[in-house]
Each structure stands twice: as structure tokens, then as C-alpha cells.
Amino acid sequence: MTCKADGVVAAVRAAAAVIAEHRVELIDLDRAIGDGDHGENMNRGFTAVVAALDAGAPETPGAVLKLVATTLISKVGGAAGPLYGTAFLRASAKLGTAGDLDAPALVDALRAGLEGVQARGKAVGGDATMVDALIPAVSAAEKAAGDGGDVAAVLAAAAGAADRGADSTVDLVPRKGRASYLGERAVGHMDPGARSSALLLHAFAEAAR
Amino acid sequence: MSVGIVLVSHSAKLAEGLAELAAQMAPDVTILPAGGLSDGSIGTDYDEVVAATQRADSGDGVVLLYDLGSAQMTAELAVESLADPSAAVVADGPLVEGAIAAAVAAQSGKDRKAVAEAAAAAGMPEDLEPAEPAAGGGDEIELELRNEVGLHARPAAVLVRALSAFDAEVTVRLGDQEADGHSVLALMSLGARLGDRIRVRARGPQAPAALDKAKELVDGNFGE
Numbered sequence: 183m184t185c186k187a188d189g190v191v192a193a194v195r196a197a198a199a200v201i202a203e204h205r206v207e208l209i210d211l212d213r214a215i216g217d218g219d220h221g222e223n224m225n226r227g228f229t230a231v232v233a234a235l236d237a238g239a240p241e242t243p244g245a246v247l248k249l250v251a252t253t254l255i256s257k258v259g260g261a262a263g264p265l266y267g268t269a270f271l272r273a274s275a276k277l278g279t280a281g282d283l284d285a286p287a288l289v290d291a292l293r294a295g296l297e298g299v300q301a302r303g304k305a306v307g308g309d310a311t312m313v314d315a316l317i318p319a320v321s322a323a324e325k326a327a328g329d330g331g332d333v334a335a336v337l338a339a340a341a342g343a344a345d346r347g348a349d350s351t352v353d354l355v356p357r358k359g360r361a362s363y364l365g366e367r368a369v370g371h372m373d374p375g376a377r378s379s380a381l382l383l384h385a386f387a388e389a390a391r
Numbered sequence: 392m393s394v395g396i397v398l399v400s401h402s403a404k405l406a407e408g409l410a411e412l413a414a415q416m417a418p419d420v421t422i423l424p425a426g427g428l429s430d431g432s433i434g435t436d437y438d439e440v441v442a443a444t445q446r447a448d449s450g451d452g453v454v455l456l457y458d459l460g461s462a463q464m465t466a467e468l469a470v471e472s473l474a475d476p477s478a479a480v481v482a483d484g485p486l487v488e489g490a491i492a493a494a495v496a497a498q499s500g501k502d503r504k505a506v507a508e509a510a511a512a513a514g515m516p517e518d519l520e521p522a523e524p525a526a527g528g529g530d531e532i533e534l535e536l537r538n539e540v541g542l543h544a545r546p547a548a549v550l551v552r553a554l555s556a557f558d559a560e561v562t563v564r565l566g567d568q569e570a571d572g573h574s575v576l577a578l579m580s581l582g583a584r585l586g587d588r589i590r591v592r593a594r595g596p597q598a599p600a601a602l603d604k605a606k607e608l609v610d611g612n613f614g615e
Contacts, residue, residue, distance in 0.1 A: 219434075255468060259434035264464035267437075302464050359460055367539070 185283040185333050185390065190246040191239045193389035198228035200385040201378070208381075211374035215361040219260055220374040227258035227266070244277035247291070261359055262375060265299050265312065272298030285327040285336045289320070292340060296320050303358060310354035310361065310368070312375035318343035319383055337387035344380035351376045394497040394506045395421040395447030397479075398490055399440050399457040399466045403427030405486075413490045417498035422490070423447045435465040444469055444479050452503035453479040454493050456510055458486045479503075482510035489513045529560075529594035532602050538612035541584035546613035550578065553604050559595035561605070572605075 185193075201208075201224050208221030231253045240246050247270045255267030273291035277283065283291075296316045305311040322343035326336045351373040356362045361373065396413070400406040406426025413422050425443040428434040440455070447453045455466045463481065470479045480503055482489060492513035496506045538546060542563070554561050554572050561572030565587055570577035572591065583589050589609075593601045608614075 255437045259428060259436070259461075261461035261464060263435075263437065264461060264468045268464075268468060302467065365539070 196389040197385040230257040243283040247274035268298040268302040269295035310356035315344040315347040315376040315379040318347040334390040341383040341387040348376035400426035413494040417494035420497040440469040482507040484510035531592040534609040547578040557597040557601035559601040564590040
């Protein structure tokens with residue numbers, strides 16, 4: 183199974199719905215270790231993404247992701263805006279103008295997104311950030327594609343791994359972002375960015391089923 | 392013409408106030424604030440940063456300074472998005488001191504690279520003196536830090552503020568390094584943490600009172 187622009191649009195709309203549904207959860211996670219605005223910011227960003235898609239959806243998967251990127255950059259604010267914006271922008275650039283998204287292209291896009299986040303935020307694995315969800319997600323996606331999995335299988339594998347990665351941030355001492363100021367006191371709390379990354383991948387995976 | 396400067400802050404007031412301050416030192420330099428969100432709340436507005444960067448460029452390029460984490464990312468993303476990303480550079484420096492230093496450098500006709508370097512070099516922590524044990528005389532006490540973050544920003548600021556009330560020269564030593572007790576940056580540079588034992592030395596008419604105050608603050612975990 184491959185995916186065209188309309189499939190990507192459906193996945194992004196599903197992501198917006200999931201973010202809206204989990205807005206309060208993300209706010210609560212962020213309130214524990216940050217400034218509490220992650221849920222609100224993400225919801226504002228994805229609400230704007232949906233409005234932009236309503237106004238006219240682009241014709242290629244890459245163009246859809248670029249619209250997502252530019253909208254999130256402008257609307258999300260906080261650290262999540264430039265981070266997710268960069269992720270979607272790099273993924274979009276990797277997809278180029280291809281009309282079809284297949285599993286290998288998806289893996290390339292996911293990897294490009296992860297690399298973008300790391301370049302922007304300078305975080306590595308173990309810093310208790312969204313990178314801790316994305317690194318295992320990309321590895322799992324690569325493996326699933328290598329095993330012959332289609333787009334849906336790749337996203338399902340990525341989402342499952344992202345969950346476990348997000349869970350792992352509970353036990354980590356944050357070394358990036360506002361949570362890092364808390365040091366050891368942040369242990370016991372899941373990183374809200376890792377959680378939102380896992381939520382997005384789950385929404386994409388559900389939409390691709 | 393000169394290099395333009397954009398101040399990226401989470402706070403509109405901070406960016407505007409700093410632009411006003413820096414402009415005092417550099418009347419011919421375009422210094423634009425890009426602070427806060429469009430609704431007046433705290434945050435960084437990518438579109439505003441891009442617009443300010445474009446407006447600040449009179450042909451010699453732009454140097455951007457930022458306050459905290461996401462402001463840096465927003466500034467970097469804005470630069471990458473320019474038609475010519477090489478026209479602007481995000482400087483790694485303290486926002487206030489860096490803005491002043493950058494403004495002065497731009498006013499004196501320095502190029503983009505030199506202006507960014509001036510910003511980066513501004514307000515660097517003062518060099519710590521290698522401490523000579525028992526040198527200089529004065530009273531000295533040893534204190535153990537029991538607060539979570541040690542002598543980090545807030546406790547260091549609390550200590551500096553308190554010590555400024557006394558007519559005394561105060562230094563703080565950790566291991567073989569010594570910092571001026573009146574410099575927040577120098578104190579933070581010691582890296583004194585929970586469990587560390589610092590030696591506080593004071594000279595001058597109110598040296599004993601200054602040491603008493605330092606002991607009171609350390610014993611009280613700086614009010615944490």
C-alpha cells in the first residue's frame with residue numbers, strides 16, 4: 183500500500199483530532215516540568231493546520247507536509263513550533279514532488295524529520311525530549327520497511343516504538359529545555375514533547391490502517 | 392549603512408526596552424525588537440522575527456540575539472528561511488550585554504561577523520582567579536551548600552544582592568578557583584553544587600557582617 187496526498191491530508195486531520203483530544207493531558211504533563219503550554223500550543227497549531235487544509239489541500243504528500251510545517255512554525259510558539267516545524271519541513275523536502283508515498287520514502291522522511299529535530303534542538307537520545315520517542319520510532323520504521331512492511335505497517339511500528347520511547351523519558355533526568363532546570367526533580371514525569379510525538383505517530387498509523 | 396540588529400525575546404516588553412536601551416549607544420543602527428506573541432502574551436513569533444529581520448537589513452546584513460531556548464530556535468529557523476540565509480546570523484551571547492556590545496560594534500561600522508562576535512564575547516564570565524590559599528588576609532568561613540541547585544543563577548543572584556549591602560570585598564572559593572562575590576556570572580562559573588564546601592572570604596570594614604550574611608543565606612538554602 184502506498185499513500186497519496188489525500189491520504190496524508192487524512193492523517194494530518196486525524197493528528198489534529200488526537201492533539202485536540204489530548205490537549206489537557208499534554209498541558210498537565212508540561213505543567214509538571216515546564217510552563218504548561220504544550221497542549222494549548224499544539225492544539226492551536228493543528229487547529230490552524232486544519233483551517234489551512236480546509237482552504238485548499240496541496241497536491242503531493244511533500245506539499246501537504248510543507249503546509250503543516252509552515253503553519254506549525256507560525257502558530258505553535260514555544261519550543262515545539264520550531265522543532266515540529268523543522269521536522270515536517272525536512273520530511274517534506276525529503277519527499278520532494280513525488281505524488282506517491284511508499285514505505286521506503288516514508289522511512290526517509292521520518293529519518294529526515296528526526297535529524298531536523300536534532301539539528302534544531304541539539305538534543306540526543308537520553309536527554310528526555312521528543313528525540314527519545316523519535317529515535318526508536320525511526321529505527322522501528324526502518325526495520326518494518328526492511329521486512330517488507332507497507333506504509334501502514336511502518337507507521338504502526340513507529341508508533342509502538344515511540345510509545346516505549348516516551349515511557350522511557352519518565353526515568354530520565356532532562357538535559358534540554360525548561361525541564362532541565364529541574365534536574366533530578368523532573369524524574370518521574372514523562373516529557374510532554376515525547377508524548378505528543380507518540381500521539382502524532384499513532385494518529386498517522388490509525389489513519390493509514 | 393550598518394549591520395542591523397534584531398532582538399528576539401519571549402517578552403515584547405523585554406525586547407522593546409532593550410532596543411530602546413541599545414539605541415542610546417548606537418543612534419544610527421537599526422535595532423528592532425521581536426518579542427512576545429501578537430496577542431501580547433509571552434512567546435516567540437516566527438513571522439514577526441522574519442519580518443523584523445527583513446526590515447533590519449539595509450544591505451549590510453543582520454545579527455539576531457535571543458533570550459531563551461525556543462527564541463534561539465525560532466531565530467535560527469527565521470534565518471534559514473530568508474532568501475539569502477547568509478545575510479543574517481544568530482549570535483550566541485547574553486541578550487542584554489550582547490545587544491549593547493553588538494549595537495556599539497555596528498555603530499562603529501563593523502561587519503556582520505564582527506558584530507556577532509562582539510555579541511558573543513559580551514558579558515563572558517569573568518576569568519576566575521586561581522586562588523592562593525590564605526592569600527590577602529581577611530576573615531574566612533567555610534560553608535556547605537545544601538540547596539538543590541547549589542550556587543546556580545538564583546542563589547548566586549541572591550548572594551550578590553545581599554553582599555552588595557556591605558562595605559566589604561568578598562570572594563568565594565571552591566577548590567582552587569576563586570570568584571568575585573559581587574559577580575553573578577563569576578559565582579555561577581564556579582559550578583558549586585549541592586554538597587560542595589565553599590570558602591567565603593571578606594575584607595573591609597563590614598567583613599564580619601558580610602560573612603554572617605553569607606552564612607545565613609547558605610544555612611537557609613537561599614530561601615528555597
